[in-house]
Structure formats: structure tokens, C-alpha cells
Amino acid sequence: DQQVKQNSPSLSVQEGRISILNCDYTNSMFDYFLWYKKYPAEGPTFLISISSIKDKNEDGRFTVFLNKSAKHLSLHIVPSQPGDSAVYFCAASAKAGNNRKLIWGLGTSLAVNP
Amino acid sequence: ETGVTQSPTHLIKTRGQQVTLRCSSQSGHNTVSWYQQALGQGPQFIFQYYREEENGRGNFPPRFSGLQFPNYSSELNVNALELDDSALYLCASSPQTGGNRAFFGQGTRLTVV
Numbered sequence: 001d002q003q004v005k006q007n008s009p010s011l012s013v014q015e016g017r018i019s020i021l022n023c024d025y026t027n028s029m030f031d032y033f034l035w036y037k038k039y040p041a042e043g044p045t046f047l048i049s050i051s052s053i054k055d056k057n058e059d060g061r062f063t064v065f066l067n068k069s070a071k072h073l074s075l076h077i078v079p080s081q082p083g084d085s086a087v088y089f090c091a092a093s094a095k096a097g098n099n100r101k102l103i104w105g106l107g108t109s110l111a112v113n114p
Numbered sequence: 115e116t117g118v119t120q121s122p123t124h125l126i127k128t129r130g131q132q133v134t135l136r137c138s139s140q141s142g143h144n145t146v147s148w149y150q151q152a153l154g155q156g157p158q159f160i161f162q163y164y165r166e167e168e169n170g171r172g173n174f175p176p177r178f179s180g181l182q183f184p185n186y187s188s189e190l191n192v193n194a195l196e197l198d199d200s201a202l203y204l205c206a207s208s209p210q211t212g213g214n215r216a217f218f219g220q221g222t223r224l225t226v227v
Contacts, residue, residue, distance in 0.1 A: 004156075034215070036218075042220050043118070043120075043206075043218030045218070046215055101147065102216060103159070104156030104158070106154070106155055
């Protein structure tokens with residue numbers, strides 16, 4: 001049962017254009033959402049996050065939008081750069097007692113072409 | 115500030131053997147989580163340690179066990195290795211249990227043959 005779904009395994013975008021990566025979730029208890037970027041042979045690195053009390057969070061070229069009613073979030077990268085080429089993971093968490101773990105999607109591989 | 119470091123980076127083991135993976139958490143972080151990432155999959159939560167005690171566990175059998183030491187470094191032990199245990203094992207540290215952001219090491223690539 002995949003609670004966090006990234007339905008597009010890959011995405012190809014031209015340099016300078018917008019990249020939109022999508023993520024859907026099923027568990028309404030999730031209250032915090034994160035995007036991580038992963039290069040081959042490296043661990044995931046934190047990119048941007050959003051709390052469920054917000055619908056938008058922006059950090060430079062990266063913006064995350066949250067639609068709670070649709071249980072959907074998206075990551076926008078504008079403008080896309082070749083160095084953005086990586087696998088992007090959406091993760092969600094819910095507090096359970098004194099524990100908070102991340103539930104991950106399968107990832108979307110982004111290729112930004114020069 | 116040192117980051118999360120894992121050792122070894124690569125490892126090859128034979129089915130049935132035992133393996134120990136190590137993780138040094140980021141300075142000031144008292145919570146360590148371990149994840150398994152199989153090829154083409156997202157990371158799957160194995161367990162979390164907070165102040166030397168297990169503080170949550172995912173859907174992994176008991177042959178996956180762990181330790182956290184007083185300096186908050188951690189070990190993941192896997193007994194009776196199976197071919198399906200081949201994966202990237204990721205360690206993440208965070209400054210407190212219940213915190214939202216986790217910082218990851220580069221992972222240990224385990225291959226079971």
C-alpha cells in the first residue's frame with residue numbers, strides 16, 4: 001500500500017523552462033511534506049518542505065504547492081538548470097507519539113537538457 | 115559541523131552471513147533512522163533510535179536489529195542475509211525525535227550473492 005505516490009517515474013525538461021514534479025498521498029494524518037533530491041552514489045539531500053497549515057512555500061527557484069483537499073503536492077523548479085538533473089523524492093510524515101518517520105514515494109527522475 | 119557519515123560505502127556478502135553497517139550522526143543530533151532503498155524504489159523505514167533506545171520500527175523482520183551508542187552513532191545489523199537484502203542502506207540523523215527534517219549519509223551499498 002503506497003501511501004505516497006509519484007506517478008511519473010521520469011520527466012524531461014529543456015533548460016530554462018519550468019519543471020513540475022507531482023506527488024499524491026492517501027493518509028490524511030500526514031502533516032508535513034518534504035522534497036529530497038538524490039544524485040547517484042549519494043544520500044538524499046533536503047530541498048524544501050511544507051507544513052499542512054500552508055499551501056505554498058518558496059525558496060529561490062523552488063516552490064512547493066500543497067492542495068490538502070486533493071491530497072496533492074507539487075514541486076516547481078523555475079528556471080530549470082542542467083544541474084537539477086537528479087531523482088526527486090516526495091516524503092510525508094505524521095507524528096505518532098514521540099516518533100516521526102518519513103514515508104517516501106518511488107521518486108521521479110528529472111533530466112534537464114541543455 | 116560534521117555531516118552524517120556511513121561505513122563502509124560498499125559491501126558484498128554471501129547469503130546466510132551477517133553484516134554490520136555503521137553510521138555517525140551529525141553533530142548535535144540525538145536521533146538516528148535507518149532506511150532500506152531497493153533498486154527503483156523509494157527508501158523504506160527500518161527503525162529509529164533515540165537516546166540509545168529503539169523508538170519506532172517499520173515492517174522489517176527481527177533479523178534486522180540496531181544499536182545506538184552514547185555518542186549517538188548507530189549500527190544496523192542484519193543476520194541470515196537473503197538475496198533480497200541487497201539494497202542501499204541509508205542512515206539519517208535529526209536533532210530531535212519528532213523533528214521533521216532528516217539529514218542523510220551517502221549510504222552503504224550492500225550486495226548479497
